[in-house]
Amino acid sequence: MLNINDIILGDCLEELKHLEEESVDMVYLDPPFFTQYTQVLSDKEGNTYEFEDSWKCIDEYLEYISERLIECRRVLKKTGSIFVHCDRNASHYLKVEMDKVFGMNNFQSEIVWSYKRWSNSKKGLLNNHQIILFYSKTKDFQFNTLYTDYSETTNVDQIMQDRIRDKDGKAKYKLDENGNTIMGQAKKGVPLSDVWEIPYLNPKAKERVGYPTQKPIILLEQIIKLSTKKGDIVLDPFAGSGTTLVAAKILDRNYIGIDRSKDAVELAKKRITEQIKTESGLLKKGKKAYQNLDEKSLSIIKSINAIPVQRNSGIDGFLKEYIEDGMIAIRVQRDEETLNETIQKIEKACRRKPCPYRVVIRTHSDFIDTVNSSNLDSKLIIIDQYDLQIMNKISESKN
């Protein structure tokens, strides 16, 4: 018997044999990838982690995985599930193996973990997702439906209102005696989809322990919440830096971890005692918190040849057109702003930046005379919105 809440050093094929059958509630499997050479990756302290994943061919790799999958299935309870993190180049072969071991009928979902990431010059599309296969052992698997917020375009009233069917089977809103719609019970939200947008572990995140391929804790938390309840046992046969185990501990689940690398086991043990979880501002506050551009300003920026920029309170975007040695910053005057305020904002934002020219789009004519023209240099360009220009020309033509 393996101890619960421990990380074992060893090959999971051997170690799993010490585990009783049908004793585990969930398995998260993040196996080494299929690369045909030995990879040595190192963290910032200079520790190296060697992946001995040098397989002669894909079949040898698949046999390696398959043997371990069979053991995983054996130790899983009848109500258990398994989540397999896939290699981009071998995911399809992996799924074929999964079908063999767990059965096509027990395939539940192909989860897409999608994220934005720093780019690097590449011909083709940016690689911004990974696949996690979700299989159950039987059809009576444990599953907790999670709910997300309704999408912004959904008509909430429509969700809230009760409906009945008339005699033709058509659905209608239920009305009370006064003809008003009746509100139904508040619904919980939309059931979780199989596409998960979770930020990639940032280079500067405290959560990072330096282990390559480290996954965000939130990703594992979501998997654990879906498939287990408190007190259940989570197994990670390729524990690595121990993210799964940390997530299990945070959520009051029990865990068993196995890894071949001594460094990894030590790192994981240390990590569990001092859990550090990054508070992702992006997930917590949402994208909206960073958006400084309202719909109108955004449409103006986009209508010309310019790139919008959200996370800056003074600059709305840059012209794509390039002048000698610099970019041209643009700001659209907001409805509640005087022209002076708009100018101050863009000037402040550009103060320490190499902006040879700043452009303000004036959207309304109030307070024009409050602009202190002595402060303006020729590098600040003020352009009137089209309708202002049109009205000007019309009054000119009348005189």
Next chain:
Amino acid sequence: MLNINDIILGDCLEELKHLEEESVDMVYLDPPFFTQYTQVLSDKEGNTYEFEDSWKCIDEYLEYISERLIECRRVLKKTGSIFVHCDRNASHYLKVEMDKVFGMNNFQSEIVWSYKRWSNSKKGLLNNHQIILFYSKTKDFQFNTLYTDYSETTNVDQIMQDRIRDKDGKAKYKLDENGNTIMGQAKKGVPLSDVWEIPYLNPKAKERVGYPTQKPIILLEQIIKLSTKKGDIVLDPFAGSGTTLVAAKILDRNYIGIDRSKDAVELAKKRITEQIKTESGLLKKGKKAYQNLDEKSLSIIKSINAIPVQRNSGIDGFLKEYIEDGMIAIRVQRDEETLNETIQKIEKACRRKPCPYRVVIRTHSDFIDTVNSSNLDSKLIIIDQYDLQIMNKISESKN
């Protein structure tokens, strides 16, 4: 030889043999799904469409696909690519076949088409994505990088400033001799990722023509834009309702479509001729198609205080502001129009209408001198687009 810009009735395996090798720039393949029974589906008018996709076993299905894949590869140019829309249940087997036919090295991307869709609550995660495999014929494939906006969390310094690396590989902002930051190169935005969030075709959308598994036109447009240029040939061996062909037509690509079903071929032909026959036919296909065609004009109209009008031949919108005895008509110059043409169009459209003033927004500077100014009266107002005005002011300031 098959004719270009036509839809052929027949099995693509046979028909493709009439096509010369290395003659096609892109193949979009949306094969029948692997279901082990005959599907009969019907549209809202009660017409039924029968799919004979009943295969005895997965191997038979794969052989069927594989034969056709080989033909597709043969007709593809060396610079060509293929996009295969995958069945949820057979995608992995399909990818194994693709690896065999096109080679692992020519695998470019696994595109995730993600969408939000209500569905009956089954146990498990909502199935909200589909996979499109992107392979090229050789490594010298044609590819046009598309750009998207920066993330909300990106700060402007990242975009503006150049960096260098010291000998330890650490990145720092580049400074000139005075300690000021140095400008970066012109930026175009973020290269497109492999996760595409495109709304699933609304069942009630007018774009829907009743044929099952119809794909949104934007999805196909994106694929075509990525992999082909104007005048290239797009092949769809399972053309179905002809979405690919319509998208190709809209983007000035040539197309060849094949389908086994007489109904499908007729439907696709009808859809394309409608597309060509009346310009306003586009409008019937919904707002999306309209927006797509004249996105830029529409965003300019929307960015000012104006009401967009449906695709009149000469007028894009009217100012909400009212002058004495009439409305002010606006037209945005199209990329392919000279200023003269733009003026003629709006003047013609306004001839018999009470438009005291007409406004033209000039979007590019070609052919300016061809305007015969003697024809212009003061009731025609020409306004430059913001970026033209900005560039003018900048050159003024330099003199």
Next chain:
DNA sequence: TCCAGAGATGAATCCACCC
């Protein structure tokens, strides 16, 4: 022509610092 190793890449985002 293929492989290995060196060198270039560039935006995302958490964190630290500043006002």
Next chain:
DNA sequence: GGGGTGGATTCATCTCTGG
């Protein structure tokens, strides 16, 4: 102290070069 902004770090990278 709280909101906003500048800085730093990263890539189971990607591309190019030389043997």
